[in-house]
Amino acid sequence: MALEHAILVSLQEKPGSGYELARRFERSIGYFWTASHQQIYRVLKRMESDGWVDVRDVQQYGRPDKKEYSVAEPGRDALCAWLHEPTEPESVRHxxxxxxxxxxxxxxxxxxxxxxxxxxxxxxxxxxxxxxxxxxxxxxxxxxxxxxxxxxxxxxxxxxxxxxxxxxxxxxxxxxxxxxxxxxxx
Amino acid sequence: MALEHAILVSLQEKPGSGYELARRFERSIGYFWTASHQQIYRVLKRMESDGWVDVRDVQQYGRPDKKEYSVAEPGRDALCAWLHEPTEPESVRHxxxxxxxxxxxxxxxxxxxxxxxxxxxxxxxxxxxxxxxxxxxxxxxxxxxxxxxxxxxxxxxxxxxxxxxxxxxxxxxxxxxxxxxxxxxx
DNA sequence: CGTTGCTATGCAACGAGGTGCATAGGAGGA
DNA sequence: TCCTCCTATGCACCTCGTTGCATAGCAACG
Structure with missing residues (x-):
């Protein structure tokens, strides 16, 4: 239930498209939180309909257009609220x-x-x-x-x-x- | 896809019921592989129908009867085969x-x-x-x-x-x- | 006698996550 | 030209795992 929050953190650090987020989840963030691009696109849809993120169509030349996501006010609030509630699980799979x-x-x-x-x-x-x-x-x-x-x-x-x-x-x-x-x- | 194998290892170390397995997954094995009792019962059913484990009804006095599971020949084979195939994921969630x-x-x-x-x-x-x-x-x-x-x-x-x-x-x-x-x- | 608590097994429903596939624009090489 | 690769987004399906609940035997306590 924390992929949303990992995405929020990543988008706070720098806005970007689903594809770019997927790349970040292959490095940096991905070292302590893995996610596939399908998962990211799906969650971004939900976050958008919840008003957590704003979307902006970006035209690109030499490559397909993209949608750039950035954190909206409710998203910042949700992130802040999450920081204040305790985290327990840390489920392990070795x-x-x-x-x-x-x-x-x-x-x-x-x-x-x-x-x-x-x-x-x-x-x-x-x-x-x-x-x-x-x-x-x-x-x-x-x-x-x-x-x-x-x-x-x-x-x-x-x-x-x-x-x-x-x-x-x-x-x-x-x-x-x-x-x-x-x-x-x- | 490896809960089966974790259960096989645990049953090799000592046969036991689903309930006992659940207890073991709260300590020892559970330190590097978590599982709830519902999951364990469900997987045990599948392993039984696949012939990986044998079941034995055990009557108990002073407490409800139980089903004791132990590893069958196909289960040992499956465990051995799994040991020989590479493990990659190690998915992280911190x-x-x-x-x-x-x-x-x-x-x-x-x-x-x-x-x-x-x-x-x-x-x-x-x-x-x-x-x-x-x-x-x-x-x-x-x-x-x-x-x-x-x-x-x-x-x-x-x-x-x-x-x-x-x-x-x-x-x-x-x-x-x-x-x-x-x-x-x- | 009713309540609480431990042992023991299980179902139903839901959400999270993974696999496989589809689409589509453009770059660069054979 | 075709093929391959990279960018970019997305659907459909299925499994895994969690949550919540139900059942039932027996023990201990008040």
């Missing part, structure tokens, strides 16, 4: 953890390549995050970037991503060492 | 991260109690994990517990949970320090 526990009843060695693949994904993301951090949050003092609060809050969320990836890489190394123990007949 | 980025357009101070509440939840979970680790994976050598592989794999997953909670607590402290910076007008 396929890999289930697989690791399940490996005891199959072939533990078969998991090694899978775990290594996940490790690679996480090192790639970490590299990507660190590059983004150096680019957007280097020592230069804000310059023409976003406001201080916006900027610092984006930065602390990014640091969370960095911490998460580092933790995962260290844990996957632990998992690999454990799996290796079975091969060498520990 | 309300709190969205809220933190959104706080720039509302009242950042309003988030402090929310973040502190989350921090408390994570310290509680960490304490709980560490207690479980000391209980189930203390220095005593396996004793009458599960097999070595099963035991070690359960342990490495638990260590993952511990690492995750520690990372979250450290990050939430970072978030709180950042939010405090706005109050003191850094």
């Amino acid at each position: 396929d890999l953890a289930v697989k690791i526990r399940g490996a005891a009843y199959g072939d533990p060695a078969a998991l090694i390549s899978e775990v290594e693949r996940h490790r690679q994904t996480h090192t790639d993301r970490l590299t990507h995050y660190l590059a983004g951090e150096a680019r957007d949050f280097g020592e230069h003092p804000a310059a023409d970037g976003p406001l201080d609060a916006e900027r610092e809050l984006q930065h602390v969320v990014l640091r969370g991503g960095v911490a998460y990836e580092r933790m995962m890489i260290a844990w996957l190394d632990d998992v690999l060492a454990t799996l290796a123990g079975f091969n060498t007949g520990h | 309300d709190l991260a969205v809220k933190i980025r959104g706080a720039a357009y509302g009242d950042p101070a309003a988030l402090i109690s929310e973040v502190e509440r989350h921090r408390q939840t994570h310290t509680d979970r960490l304490t709980h994990y560490l207690a479980g680790e000391a209980r189930d994976f203390g220095e005593h050598p396996a004793a009458d517990g599960p097999l070595d592989a099963e035991r070690e794999l359960q342990h490495v997953v638990l260590r993952g949970g511990v690492a995750y909670e520690r990372m979250m607590i450290a990050w939430l402290d970072d978030v709180l320090a950042t939010l405090a910076g706005f109050n003191t007008g850094h």
